[in-house]
Amino acid sequence: MHILKTLLLFLALLGCGGYWFVSQPQMDPLMTEARKKKIEASPHYVNGQFVPEHPHGEIKVGMGFWKEFLFPTPGKTIPKDAMLHEKTDLKSLPPDEDVVVWMGHSSFYMQLHGKKILIDPVAAEYASPVPFVDKAMDGSNVYGPEDIPDDIDVMVLSHDHWDHLDYDFVRAIEPKVHHVVTGLGNGGYYEKWGYPLSKIHEEDWWTPVKIDEGLTVWFLPSRHFSGRMLHRNQTLYGSFAFITPGRKVYYTGDGGYDDRFEKIGEKFGGFDLALIEDGQYNKSWPTVHMMPKESAKAGEDLRAAAVIPCHNGKYPLSDHSWKEPYERITAAAEGKPYTLLTPEIGEKVDIGKPDPNLRHWWEEME
Known part of the structure; x- marks a missing residue:
């Protein structure tokens, strides 16, 4: 009887701990009735979940x-x-400069036409709900909320995975952010975490969000999946085009290769710069992340003048070597009609007049 009571107590404590764990505010978005109706009205929400235009394989x-x-x-x-x-x-960058700074993984700070833009900002030590899993590489966490300038015109979120949506970072910079643009359902995180609804733009694919006369942010398709813990594909993943009177920049977010890049390149007439996923790929999930050869081809499809590879250099989420994404895309981009740019974390790149002589810094490391 004593053993049975002990076992029941252990199971009760385990259940309480599990309930506490999945009930933490960073786990799931706030799903209001209005948000649910908007999700269910999407043509991309099929049989209770969001699906890509080209379905995933096993x-x-x-x-x-x-x-x-x-x-x-x-x-x-x-x-x-x-x-x-x-x-x-x-904070010291001249506001009239069109520049981008890679902050590691898929996080970027960008200035376009005087506008300040944040892309998927992450500074978490672990890209996981469980401590000690997916630890950031030493030296890769260079930027935190305190480094972000005031008056961020727009912050975008491609999808809700832990390596793209950082609870602590997002909450800390709320006073600095004027607008958030993301996919359907993702606004529930920001609302739950203290952002007023007036700041949040939740959109379906192929939707423009006019920030002002100088900047329009388009939410565009991707071929990925979503979910932070128990509920998968209840929020919409995507990519972005940033359009100003003088510049066009595209960010892929995460996702396997398909014909969307050609469609996007054709619609927007090419881009000054494309920030393209290249890393954490695997032959076991070819429709979820691009292989480097596909990333290089995506830059060509997009009609990009320059390409910066990302989704690497911070979290080890696959079993390829950490250098491999840089080595393979450098080889695959040879002869392509764009300039491949490989800045270090934190290194400034001028948009429209990039320096193609950025060194292969990964060759200096082991």
């Missing part, structure tokens, strides 16, 4: 992946050295 993950995912190997999936970086002071 995903099988082997033991090799799990070994590296849980216990990354220094010198293989994570570097032995700290990530090289050059920390640009974002």
Whole structure:
């Protein structure tokens, strides 16, 4: 009887702990009736979930992946050295400069036509709801909320995965942010975390959001999935085009390769710069993330003048070597009609007149 009581107490404590864990505010978005109706009205919400235009194939993950995912190997999936970086002071950049600064992984600070833009800002030590899983590489967490300038005109969120949506970062910068543009359902995170509805723009694919006369942000398709814990594909993932009178920039977000890049390139007549996913790919999930050869082809499809690869250099989310995305896209981009740019974390790149002589910094690391 004593053993049974002990077991029941243990199970009760385990259940309470599990309930507390999944009930934390960073887990799921606030789903109001108005938000649900908007989601259910989307043509991309089918049989209770969002689906990409080109469905995913079956995903099988082997033991090799799990070994590296849980216990990354220094010198293989994570570097032995700290990530090289050059920390640009974002607050001191002249406001009339059209520039972009890679903040690591898929996070960017950008200035266009005098507007300040944040893309998927993340500074979490772990890209996971569970501590000690998906730890940021040493030296990759260069920027935090305190480094972000005041008066951010717009912050965008491509999707709600932990390596793109940072609870602490997003909450800390709320007073600085004027507008948030994201996919259907994702506004529930921002509303739940203290953002007024007046700041939040939740959109379906192929929708423009006019920030003012100088900037329109388009929410565009992707081929990915969403969900932070228990509920998958209840929020819409996507990509973005930033259109000003003088510049056009595209950000892929996450997603496997398909014909959307050609359609987007044709609709917008090309881009001055494309920020393209290149990393955390795997042959086991070819429709979820692009292989480097596909990332290089996407830049061509988009009619980009310059390409910066991202989704690398911070979190080890696959079992390829940490250097491999840079090495493979450098080779794949040879002969392409654009300039491949590979800045260090924190290194400023001028949009429209980029320096093509950025060094291969990863070759200086182990």
